Structures are given as structure tokens and as C-alpha cells.
Amino acid sequence: VWKISQITTKVGLFLYEEMIFKCDLGDLKVKDCYIDETNISEVDMIGPNPSRLLGLALLGCLSASFIFCLKKKSLTLEDLKADAEIHIGRNEKGFLRVLKIDVNIKTTINDPGTRKRAEQCKKMFEQYCTVTQAVREGIEVNVNVEF
Numbered sequence: 001v002w003k004i005s006q007i008t009t010k011v012g013l014f015l016y017e018e019m020i021f022k023c024d025l026g027d028l029k030v031k032d033c034y035i036d037e038t039n040i041s042e043v044d045m046i047g048p049n050p051s052r053l054l055g056l057a058l059l060g061c062l063s064a065s066f067i068f069c070l071k072k073k074s075l076t077l078e079d080l081k082a083d084a085e086i087h088i089g090r091n092e093k094g095f096l097r098v099l100k101i102d103v104n105i106k107t108t109i110n111d112p113g114t115r116k117r118a119e120q121c122k123k124m125f126e127q128y129c130t131v132t133q134a135v136r137e138g139i140e141v142n143v144n145v146e147f
Contacts, residue, residue, distance in 0.1 A: 069121035
């Protein structure tokens with residue numbers, strides 16, 4: 001259980017080429033993470049674009065929150081699959097925006113007793129997802145550009 005009131009972490013990126021950026025994940029030793037916003041065919045992309053990363057962030061956080069809740073109830077999962085459908089369209093000013101993200105989490109729980117206890121998590125786990133709740137409430141973003 002985290003007993004933290006606030007955490008600050010830092011990430012960065014470096015221009016790789018055109019609109020492709022190499023990620024700097026700080027202390028994490030992740031090899032070759034790229035963000036690709038070139039809008040070329042999905043086959044030729046060398047990394048996800050920011051909209052897909054947002055979807056993945058939601059999936060990772062929600063899935064972990066669900067599993068955390070189950071663990072608190074001494075339940076374990078054998079499988080979990082999650083997917084997100086990211087809807088992108090134009091806002092009222094004509095700018096492309098992520099308009100909606102539909103998340104599906106699929107798992108198999110055959111035992112009726114376990115399923116009943118897991119239903120309790122289904123009702124509350126979203127509250128504990130740091131990313132989902134921040135996106136829903138809106139996040140303060142401060143932008144500074146230096147030359």
C-alpha cells in the first residue's frame with residue numbers, strides 16, 4: 001500500500017528524425033522507446049503515437065488497479081486482456097482531439113464465489129487508477145518553450 005501524498009517524476013524526449021522522438025524515461029532502463037507522430041502507415045511506425053500512448057496508459061493503470069483490488073481480497077487472476085478504442089475527431093474549433101476512449105477489460109473467473117467477490121472490485125477499482133481519474137478530471141498542464 002502506497003503511503004505517498006505526492007510523487008514527482010521526470011521524463012523527456014529527443015528528436016530522432018522528422019516527428020519521431022526517442023524517449024528518455026529517467027532512471028528506467030528501457031531500451032529503444034520511440035514516439036512516432038509522422039502519421040505514416042501503421043506498418044512503418046517505429047513507435048506508438050501520443051494518442052495510442054494515452055490509451056495504453058489508461059489500459060495499464062486500469063488493469064493494475066483491478067488486479068490490486070483483487071489482491072486486497074486475496075483473489076488472483078490467471079488471465080487478463082484489455083483493449084482501448086481511441087476516438088479521434090475534430091473539436092468545435094476544428095482541431096483534432098482525443099474525444100473518447102472506450103476501455104474493455106476481459107478476464108475469466110469461473111468460480112461463482114470468486115466472481116461475486118470480484119464484482120465488488122468492478123464497482124470501485126477505477127477510483128484508484130491515477131491516470132484515468134486525472135484524465136477525467138482534467139490535468140493542469142504548464143508549457144514553457146525555450147530557444
